Amino acid sequence: MELFANLGIGLTTAFSWTNLIYCFIGVALGTLIGVLPGLGPTATIAMLLPITFNLEPVSALIMLAGIYYGSQYGGSTTSILINVPGEAAAVITTLDGHQMARRGDAGKALAVAALGSFIAGTIATLFIALFAPFLAEFALQFGPAEYFSLLVLGLVMAIVLARSSLLHAWGMVILGLLVGLIGTDINSGITRFTFNIPELADGISFVVVAMGLFGITEIVRSLEENPSTSENIQELSHLMLNREDWKHAWPAILRGTVLGSAMGLLPGSGSILGAFAAYSLEKKISSYPHKFGTGVIEGVAAPESANNAGAQTSFIPMLTLGIPSNPVMALMLGALILHGIIPGPLLMTEQPHLFWGVIVSMWIGNLFLVILNLPLIGVWVKLLTVPYSLLYPAILVFCVIGAFSLNNSELDIYLMALFGLCGYIFYKLDCEPAPFLLGYILGPMMEEYLRRALLISHGDPLVFIQRPISVIMLSIALASVIAMWLAKFSPRYENLIE
Amino acid sequence: MRNIRDFGAGIIYLVVAWIVLSMASHYPRGSVLRMGPGYFPRILAFALGFVGLISVGRAFLRYGTPIEWIEIKKLAGILAAITVSGILLRGAGILIALPALILISAGVSPEFRWRPTILLIIILTLLSALIFVQGLGLPVPLLGFGGN
Secondary structure: OHHHHHHHHHHHHHOOHHHHHHHHHHHHHHHHHHOOOOOOHHHHHHHHHHHHOOOOHHHHHHHHHHHHHHHHHHHHHHHHHHOOOOOHHHHHHHHHHHHHHHOOOHHHHHHHHHHHHHHHHHHHHHHHHHHHHHHHHHHOOOOHHHHHHHHHHHHHHHHHOOOOOHHHHHHHHHHHHHHHOOEEOOOOOOEEOOOOOHHHHHOOOHHHHHHHHHHHHHHHHHHHHOOOOOOOOOOOOOOOOOHHHHHHHHHHHHHHHHHHHHHHHOOOOOHHHHHHHHHHHHHHHOOOHHHOOOOOOHHHHHHHHHHHHHHHHOHHHHHHHOOOOOHHHHHHHHHHHHOOOOOOOOHHHHOHHHHHHHHHHHHHHHHHHHHHHHHHHHHHHHHOOOOHHHHHHHHHHHHHHHHHHHHOOHHHHHHHHHHHHHHHHHHHOOOOHHHHHHHHHHHHHHHHHHHHHHHHOOOOOOHHHHOHHHHHHHHHHHHHHHHHHHHOOOOHHHHHHO | OOOHHHHHHHHHHHHHHHHHHHHHOOOOOEOOOOEOOOHHHHHHHHHHHHHHHHHHHHHHHOOOOOOOOOOHHHHHHHHHHHHHHHHHHHHOOHHHHHHHHHHHHHOOOOOOOHHHHHHHHHHHHHHHHHHHHHHOOOOOOOOOOOOO
8 A cells, every 4th residue: 555655755755753752842832932922823934933943854844843732722722711712713712612611611612622723634634645746746747837726716715705805916926926035036147126235135024024924913913903812711611521522522522623724725715614604603503593602512523623734734735845934834835945855746756755754753743732722731821921022032042043044144133124014014904914924925926837838838828728728727817806896895704894 | 284194105105206316315226127226226116106095085075984093002112122122132131021012012001910910920921032042042131141
């Protein structure tokens, strides 16, 4: 069985002592930062990126993945205990999770979130191992035209699924694409848009962009909103689930896992769709739908499982096609490229250790998550009481040193401040930064594939609609834009946003 | 004007599109067959300009919510703290730069108090100096005397 051989490669890589340690550090750091109120996975990963730079690519990716689900779980903790979601997907957990906590069942809510995530993670790992090779084989037929269309599809999905206005999502993607072009053009060697600053010849490090847009902006935003951290923390109850709880929770976990795994594959979706869909499904098939929102255990189990399953399967399009499906995957992609690894269909055959090692380490990471979180939950709760006025200067210190250490250059510190300012302006104008980041990372690739596709077709732009896979992807992109545009006029749209 | 956000964003798109177009005119355009370094930027700039025009136009047609109060002091304080620490990092050393960063940024908060802030400065600065400079060899002086 090829599957077992592959998982075997992964097991030997992931179970090496160094990788186990990095996985553990990643999960622990991710939970530590993610549990701090208001810091979601994107900001956490952006902040912690610099510390993975000196590692081997496999270890770096394993650690980053650990940070990802660690911070996601940390975000669930804050959602449940103090009703502050760290990211969009965790909003759904607050609906019933916080109600459970207010009723005195915080321990149960946290336990079902952790166990649900673990079960979902286990199933999703198997799903990836089964599914990813097919996708990679399929992607081997891709030429430059297909890649270009795929990138267009990915960007369009990011635009369509943006929460704010469609128009500004377009604007943000194009702005991001343009900023991505700063630096030396690989074909002609001409430096573009560098304003005669020699350090910009290599382009702006995406770490600086991410830390500015997500880290610094987040701090200023939180300061304006004056978060009150030390209040409203709910008492912890016992963590054990009884037989009745399990009876309700486990089918919800399985359904959430299936929905989340499927949704995670969609480009541009991220985990929000999965969590949302899982919650709606539970509500629809439940015999007591009116109780949802008052603290039912399915309302925590399903979205949390979907979240985690989606977080894992979203690695598939990133690793096999090089298409990030959400801002977090965009950060992962950027980190891989920095290590000199270009994700794509060949990654699995050329770097089986990296590919399968990361997949297996996800399962180990989820195990660490359960081990770390259930017994240590008291420690994380203590962290919630750290006042924000002492927290953000510490985060700033970390960001400044992290930015400087990229190239040992002050310029990166100033650029980080500049992107922090940009992010703040975007926020005030209701423009989302996520499409910007996707455009920024995909910009150079898109230009290159466009160039190559047109070179092969002798300058005939019809190549994009003559090749079947390419035309299908462009049609999907077009159809989703039209569908979204039409949906804006329907009254149900407002409800969907809520 | 009915929607300040659409207007503001639209102006940003238009200004960036204009800057890109004027800079890209110095780069060879090439042809569809052999795209030069100026080709793709130009396409993007035109697309961005188009989005900007729609956005500005829409600002006069559709009502939007006003922008909530911008607390310029907090924004400026954080950005200033980062910039100052960047200037001081090599010139004055990490033992000056980090306290400046922490003090300026912490001063922005309405919950600012001297005692915990000073404690934070001492702990964070010493830890960073130990871990990053002594431990990991970050090329930054502990205490500099101007110049690099």
